[in-house]
Amino acid sequence: MKSNARRRKHNPRIPAHIDQGRIPAGVYFDHRGHGRWYLLHRDEGGKQHRQNIADARATLSELHRIVEQRHGIDRHSLRYLAERFHQSAQYLELAAKTRTDYDYCRDTLLELPTKLGKPLGNLPTRQFTPALVQRLVDKIAAQGTPSKANHLLRYLRRLFRWGINRGHCDSNPAAGVEQARERQQRRLPELTTIAELTKFAQQRGQRARGEKGACAPYLWIVMELAYILRLRGIEIVTLTDANSTTDGVLTNRRKGSRDNVVGWYPRLTSAWQAATDRRAAIWKGKGRPVPMHPEARPLIVAADGSELRKSSLDTAWQRLIKMAIEEGVISAEQRFGLHDLKRRGITDTKGTRHDKQQASGHRSAAMMDTYDLSVPLVPHPGDD
The missing domain is CATH 1.10.150 (DNA polymerase; domain 1)
Structure with a gap:
């Protein structure tokens, strides 16, 4: 972060062992007598006061430590x-x-x-x-x-x-610590469960912000896009108008996956239009200018019109799931994550395993063991 303070002029009376370009802000040197370092500050009435903090022998690091201690900063924490x-x-x-x-x-x-x-x-x-x-x-x-x-x-x-x-500590107490064992969850929510939760999110998203039982109005749109486009949450919140093409939605996959274009059809068109309509209403209400370049126009925006952060999406999702379970929309055993919608979308993709791999963007066929949970129909052996 750049400072607006004026750059200090070189002072030949400051001790030679001090790098004058790194003197803490608000610290000054009085050369009279044996020399003293001091701070200037103003009280509540605006009157300026001086406080001596060190003699001329103080090092630059000592001056920084003194200032940090005055601001409640513990250099060892x-x-x-x-x-x-x-x-x-x-x-x-x-x-x-x-x-x-x-x-x-x-x-x-x-x-x-x-x-x-x-x-x-x-x-x-x-x-x-x-x-x-x-x-x-x-x-x-x-x-x-x-x-x-x-x-x-x-x-x-x-x-x-x-x-x-860099000399801030002497050891690494996290080295050698055992990792927690992660259970490999491959949840595949039922289509009826997804539909019920999507409807619940759409209804509760219409309630005023702060009203009891309200949820983020963009959640049902994110759910639709996660399933249809087979995208992760971070990939959805980073979609922009640049991803909208004549043929369909150009994905923006991470982790080395291949991008593809998901063709327009009524369900995708409806979700995309709902997102752009919501964004337009927010930008108009906030008086925000519409960016000229399509890549600067995020599809999913926060309540203030800015780009939605992934952490905000995660928090909103957990609140929705908790509320849905408490109100009996879904059971605790039926809960699922946004990422599971991608898995459901890949599993539901029609065609061969190769077709599903193309739709998911995965470069490795082995990844399909994680994302494609469909049971293949195979022919019986021998003659009919």
């Missing part, structure tokens, strides 16, 4: 380590999807409660041990989210490794 990592060039060079995953892991870890009465992010990094991290992984996995536990573990390994290499 997990929170500080994470903040430094997320500001680093190594983090900024990561793929956008990886940064999003790391942001989620950071936000989750830093606010986890501890027995000490303070969030995990406030603990000093030296208090982290393999045993502590293992308990953390086991606890989160025991809540029914082993995948989440493993995501957090991988993030901690990366975070501490970065910290060791």
Whole structure:
């Protein structure tokens, strides 16, 4: 983030061991006498005050530490380590999807409660041990989210490794910790279940935002597109007008899958039109200009008209599922994820296994064992 503060002029009276370009904002040097470093701040009435903080022998790192302590920043905490990592060039060079995953892991870890009465992010990094991290992984996995536990573990390994290499910590307590065992779920929701939940989402999406029993109005559209286009959630929220072609919808698959065009037919046209109508109404209501280029016009937008984030979609989906179970629309055993709609769409695709592979975009035929759960009809042996 760029600073609007004016760049300091070189001061020949500042001690030579200080890099003047890295002096903390608001810190100044008084050369009179033996020399003192001081801070300037204003009180509630706007009156300026001076506070001496160090003598001329202070190092640049000491000046930074003093300023951070005044702002309540603990340089030895997990929170500080994470903040430094997320500001680093190594983090900024990561793929956008990886940064999003790391942001989620950071936000989750830093606010986890501890027995000490303070969030995990406030603990000093030296208090982290393999045993502590293992308990953390086991606890989160025991809540029914082993995948989440493993995501957090991988993030901690990366975070501490970065910290060791740059002198922020001495060891990597996440190294060697056992991963949670993930159950391989291959849920295939019934078409009647999908239809009932889609209808429920469409009805509840018409309720005013904040009204009891309301859900995100875009959820039923996302469900339709996930099934019809056989896409993941992240692939749906990144669709734009550029994906709409004369022949159909051009997919934007990840993980090395091949793109294809799903031809227009009434059900797909209806879902796509509903998304564009909703977006147009939001943009008009918010007074937002319509971007000129089609790739800058996201199909699914948030309530404020901006591009919908995958994390927001995940949260809205979980709320819908919880509400549907509580109100008896579906049972707890019938619950499924957005990704399962892709599996259902691939399974329901007509044709041979090769036809289904083309529709799914998978490069490997082996992946069809995960996504195609249909039972093939084969001829009997011998003569009729």
